[in-house]
Amino acid sequence: MKKEWPLWEVFVRSKNGLEHRHFGSLHAADAEMALENARDVYTRRSEGVSIWVVESKYITASNPEDNGELFEPAQDKVYRHPTFYDLPDEVKHM
Amino acid sequence: MSEKEIKNLEEIFEARIARDDKIEPKDWMPEKYRKTHIRQISQHAHSEVVGMLPEGNWITRAPSLRRKAALLAKVQDEGGHGLYLYSAAETLGISREEMYEQLHSGKAKYSSIFNYPSITWADIGAIGWLVDGAAIINQVALCGTSFGPYARAMVRICKEESFHQRQGYEIMLTLSRGTEEQKAMAQDALNRWWWPSLMMFGPRDEDSPHTAQSMKWKLKRKTNDELRQQFVDQTVPQADILGISVPDPDLKFNSETGHYEFGEINWDEFWQVVKGHGPCNKERMEARVGAWEGGAWVRDAAMAYAEKQEKRKVAKAS
Numbered sequence: 001m002k003k004e005w006p007l008w009e010v011f012v013r014s015k016n017g018l019e020h021r022h023f024g025s026l027h028a029a030d031a032e033m034a035l036e037n038a039r040d041v042y043t044r045r046s047e048g049v050s051i052w053v054v055e056s057k058y059i060t061a062s063n064p065e066d067n068g069e070l071f072e073p074a075q076d077k078v079y080r081h082p083t084f085y086d087l088p089d090e091v092k093h094m
Numbered sequence: 095m096s097e098k099e100i101k102n103l104e105e106i107f108e109a110r111i112a113r114d115d116k117i118e119p120k121d122w123m124p125e126k127y128r129k130t131h132i133r134q135i136s137q138h139a140h141s142e143v144v145g146m147l148p149e150g151n152w153i154t155r156a157p158s159l160r161r162k163a164a165l166l167a168k169v170q171d172e173g174g175h176g177l178y179l180y181s182a183a184e185t186l187g188i189s190r191e192e193m194y195e196q197l198h199s200g201k202a203k204y205s206s207i208f209n210y211p212s213i214t215w216a217d218i219g220a221i222g223w224l225v226d227g228a229a230i231i232n233q234v235a236l237c238g239t240s241f242g243p244y245a246r247a248m249v250r251i252c253k254e255e256s257f258h259q260r261q262g263y264e265i266m267l268t269l270s271r272g273t274e275e276q277k278a279m280a281q282d283a284l285n286r287w288w289w290p291s292l293m294m295f296g297p298r299d300e301d302s303p304h305t306a307q308s309m310k311w312k313l314k315r316k317t318n319d320e321l322r323q324q325f326v327d328q329t330v331p332q333a334d335i336l337g338i339s340v341p342d343p344d345l346k347f348n349s350e351t352g353h354y355e356f357g358e359i360n361w362d363e364f365w366q367v368v369k370g371h372g373p374c375n376k377e378r379m380e381a382r383v384g385a386w387e388g389g390a391w392v393r394d395a396a397m398a399y400a401e402k403q404e405k406r407k408v409a410k411a412s
Binding site for chain 1: 118120121122167170171174177178181184189190191246247254393394396397399400403404
């Protein structure tokens with residue numbers, strides 16, 4: 001075989017009102033085939049009402065090695081959470 | 095990286111697994127973890143795909159439209175399950191082509207059970223009831239495995255597979271409540287599939303050198319013998335309901351332990367089939383390789399068409 005079919009990532013909206021969620025991946029020659037295959041593989045039991053496919057090579061992902069730099073700074077910023085602020089119990093609706 | 099650095103990373107890695115953290119594809123992992131997972135996940139994928147063959151044999155001869163639709167759906171699921179698993183393995187850096195190549199050359203194994211023939215319609219019942227039953231026990235144990243993509247594939251597969259076993263058992267139930275001839279068919283299928291099903295859990299614990307490492311990585315949550323015992327305990331009462339008997343003269347219930355005791359498995363047969371000398375090994379591989387080679391022109395044509403369309407789109411836009 002000359003060329004392997006590219007890899008696609010599949011995102012499915014399970015029902016209107018919910019976001020598309022990553023369901024998995026598959027190989028297909030083009031976008032149309034990727035959609036058809038995604039329909040057959042991931043929605044055989046009414047799991048979805050809408051499908052997105054995107055060729056995997058277009059996804060830029062963060063690297064776990066950078067996790068410290070990227071995500072740790074959020075850990076000491078407790079003042080971004082409502083529970084950081086002390087209010088008397090009698091204050092309602094806040 | 096120095097040896098000391100690697101050792102340090104390994105310790106962090108083991109600690110993550112110990113506290114039930116999931117490992118994702120881009121995370122650092124020991125080479126052995128990667129290799130073991132590629133091996134196990136791809137073999138699991140191959141088993142799903144080769145597993146379509148003994149059942150596919152009966153799609154055109156299913157006794158009713160209801161049975162035919164169910165069997166078609168089941169076989170289609172298995173193709174899908176193969177795909178989920180191949181995708182999970184691909185995240186570890188092996189290509190789909192390489193995996194197919196390993197299957198076709200005999201380098202990669204698949205579950206030996208699929209090297210037995212499905213010679214009567216009752217075999218389709220027995221496969222669903224016993225083979226899928228055994229597979230579900232193995233797979234439920236794997237839903238909590240440490241490698242994220244594998245665990246997610248398992249959860250999906252378990253969800254979809256619950257109908258497989260029920261449809262098989264229903265076939266057995268219908269046959270065992272039918273004519274004498276039908277009942278004999280059900281009994282015959284149980285006779286032939288019982289022992290190979292017990293073999294699906296793999297060698298005895300003392301003959302399974304990878305068990306300790308696999309338990310540590312949560313690639314196994316229970317040992318082969320524990321899972322096999324669970325299968326016997328839950329399946330024997332199901333055979334009783336069918337009114338057919340398990341072909342094991344040594345089988346008896348131990349009321350003290352609450353478990354069934356069963357006879358010795360023919361391990362020579364097990365190893366013979368694993369090594370490629372089962373009744374259908376050759377036939378199965380011929381079917382797979384034939385499908386792959388025969389489909390090559392379709393794959394190439396689809397790719398050529400996609401490239402042509404893409405070029406046209408670019409030309410139009412410029």
